[in-house]
Amino acid sequence: MKLHILAIAAHPDDIELSCAGTLIKHALAGQAVGIVDLTQGELGTRGSAALRLQEAQDAANLMGVNVRENAGMADGFFKNDEAHQKQLIAYIRHYRPEIVIANAIADRHPDHGRGGRLIADACFYAGLRKIETQRDGAAQQPWRPKRVYHMIQDRHMEPSFIVDITDTFEQKMAAVRCYRSQFHDPASNEPVTYISTGGFLDNIRYRDAVVGKRGGVQYGEAFVTEHMPAVASLDSFLLPELP
DSSP states (O other): OOOSEEEEESSTTHHHHHHHHHHHHHHHTTOOEEEEEEEOOTTOSSSOHHHHHHHHHHHHHHHTOSEEEEEEEOTTTOOSSHHHHHHHHHHHHHHOOSEEEEOOSSOSSHHHHHHHHHHHHHHHHTTOTTSOOEETTEEOOOOOOSEEEEEOOSSOOOOSEEEEOTTTHHHHHHHHTTOTTTSOOTTOOSOOOTTTSTTHHHHHHHHHHHHHHHTTSSSEEEEEOSSOOOOSSGGGGOOOOOO
16 A cells, blocks of 8 residues: 555654644545554553554544554664664555654654654665565565654644644544543543643643644644755645635
């Protein structure tokens, strides 16, 4: 299956919190969208790896993505080295995305910044024909995505651009709430964490509203790119006016 967009992130729920509205928007437009989670989030304080995998699949079904895979890397301990790069290159060459969305290039959680660099490096190396990889026993051909865009996660970064997710914001939040073990649940007896406090999901709404306001829309998701894209004309920046 060839994908138009492949979103890759360190943990299940990274995608939902930071770029689900964008993925849903492209899926609704009929474009092929997929997700690869690097780890199972097994070091998470709440829930379990098995439960997190089920929550991730529930969220994927709600978002309408074509495929979601888990690379099974070690949560907290994966590295940006040859072995992990080649593992990720095999996914990139298999799905042949035009666009890759990756973790933030720096963030509160060390896995996010390390994941963002690993993903960006693997996207470049995937285009080198002398790096050999296989999938299902067959040799793969080189493939380099045209663009790599980094999510903005916990830490504020100045965005390179903003995607209008006004029409898909509520569906995004429904996907986030699929991670029932991770976020606020008054009936839970598990330890309270940074993301399970009562106001955390409210902060996601406020963040996307502030980002949207900067772009002149109700809700937005912001991205950073290390390689500035060109546009066909100034009209590419025009959006319909809000009522």
